[in-house]
Amino acid sequence: MERARISARQLFMLAILFEHGSAMVIPLGVDAKQDVWLAILCGMVFGVGLLFVYYRLFTYYPNLPFTSYSQRIVGPFFGKVLALIYVLYFLYISARVLRDFGELLLTFAYPETPLFILNAVMMLTVMYAVYKGIEVIARASQLFFFSLYWILMLGFVLIIIAGEIDVRRLQPILEEGWPRIFHVVFTQTLYVPFGELVVFTMIFPYLRKEEKVWKAGFLALLLSGINLAMIMGMNVAALGADIVSRSTFPLLNTIQEIRVANFLERLDVLFMIALIVGGFFKVGVFFYAGVIGVADLFALKQYQRLVYPLGISVLFLSLAIASNFAEHIKEGLRIVTIYMHVPLQMIIPIFLLLIAMVKHQKKERKGR
């Protein structure tokens, strides 16, 4: 852990940017067709539960990151194994998000540029930010929070003015009933992006006032859940459920529909900015958590030394994880969800929490 402090407001903004990150641009939970907004909202509700687990764990060990308190909870050996798994998970996900980001840019804006170049430029920026530390990332999030919000609002107003929204496309609600929605929630929307907040177990200890963690995290989750539901709902209302479910980036298609007064059109650049800002923070937070985790696990004093080797590894990993876009997406939806998200976001934290609760109760009894 580095010696740094961030404020609750910074945590809130960082979490918002992190949640919006790639979730805003990818077809999130589109298997729910026109009920996608409901699937996201439900995912958010269950996500609050997960966040509560992470928060409770934090309250038992307010000064330690996940990789340290896992050793306290299940003993040094298993704790270290667990920490190693988590660190690898964070680094792997940061490589995945980096790949997402590169693929998106490549598909729609830079068809002839090699993936390596785009990923390298992004990763170098992320590496620089992580080198500078969490305070710098948090301050940058304060800056970008408002620019992203402005873009979102501008896009929202424009799409409504352009008259592309037809709420009837969201009907009939619950055509296939709740089973379809819960299927989507528990296979997709709960884990990405809400369950991914597990990475913040590495960042909570930096908070200046620990009692504010819950408030900041909860509000960020709530707000980003509502925002994402609105964005996906808007996509469906503007394009129809079928196009959204077949699209690689629904938000881009929606923005392309904007045509106001014959001159306000082709606003793809708004999408680009949102994509790059979101991508930066998502890769950045995961990568930072991974680096800090390694430093913590191997008791390194200066985590900065790890930034460049690990960064290069993540960069090459992002290229190596899949040979094409379809493989990458399929991996993300099937393998990563079942073998990584479910155990690492849900099962292990809940187990750890139970053990920690038992341990603390024992301690309290002894104390008496």
Add this chain to the structure above:
Amino acid sequence: MKIKRYPFLIFMLFICMLLFGCWSKKELRDLALIIAVGIDKKDGKYISTFQVVNPGNVAGATQRGGGSTGLPVALYTSTGDTLVEASRKASKQISRIPYYAHTNLVVVGEELAKEGIQQIFDVVERNPQFRPTANIVIARKQTAKQLLSVLTPVDKIPANQMIKTLELTEMMWGENVGTRLREVIESFSLAGKEVIMSSFHVDGNRKHSDDQENVRTMEPTARLRASELAIFKRGKLVGWIGKEDARGVLWILDKIKQTVVTVDWKEEKEALSYKVVRAKTKVTAQLRNGKPIIFVTVATEGDIGETFVAIDFTDPKQIVALEKVMQQEIKAEIEKAVHVAQKKKSDIFGFGEVVHRTYPKEWKKMKKMWNDKYFPKLDVQVKVESFIRRTGLRTRSYIQ
């Protein structure tokens, strides 16, 4: 010495990184701005026609008052098994890279439309350059190429002329409607909605339509004119609907912005014109005995535009009587449109989707047979409410 050199090297590296942004740079003068694409099919091969803007001549025309030497657009034709192939093959003739980001119009030849247009939209969706906001029209009784090879006098670029004509006539008269590519693609996925598209037709002598002579005369020998609406069914052109019937379609689709309705008054035929200023249509569905019934409610508001008979417009009773006549006329138009569509067994009004939204469970049973079984026998109840708000600058007419 050693300490000083490293920052400089890193600086050089960073400068190099900025150059990545220029990876696939394309100069403006290396791009062929394609404003319209025409698609025909012959012997199983697609024939693409590209209307390419000649930027120098477009700007020159306005500066020199129209008397420029070159033509504002150039036409290229290319064949291929797929559209992407045809586009790439066009490089044999065009010296610049085909650039589709400004393509505002897609023209489909009537023959191809009858054969089916479902294939041609995949590339449009897939290609990031292409805009889903582009309009699509059918070339009536012609190939797309023939329609695109007409020079136009006022708006120099023919594609723009067509789009602007379409927009204007949709707004002022309401027998044509602009259809965006996205609407067509969306209709393919909806069982309860078929698509309509406007068509264009070349009036007059087509022989020298692509010659500058065409725009040198006051009345060009070949002229572009918006014509009937094409009715599609599962991506195939099945019929045409024109004149008042076409307006009936637009009434139901709630696309009428303004129009003029001419009605009879007592013995006099076509005696009075009513300018519609605002119109609003609501379509609802109900199930009775398991059978869907559609209710179309139209509300219009407008002024008296012209009269050939003596009516005392100061008398509110007369106005009410007139409103009744208007309602009858508009209702008749709508009912005729429904009749034509039912005959073609194509639900161009999206009634099926209304049923889908209101009765999702029952819809599942009807979905597959909707166009062929349910829609042709559908009970459509039309209700029109017309209001005459004002009568213009005069009350009574000088006609006695």
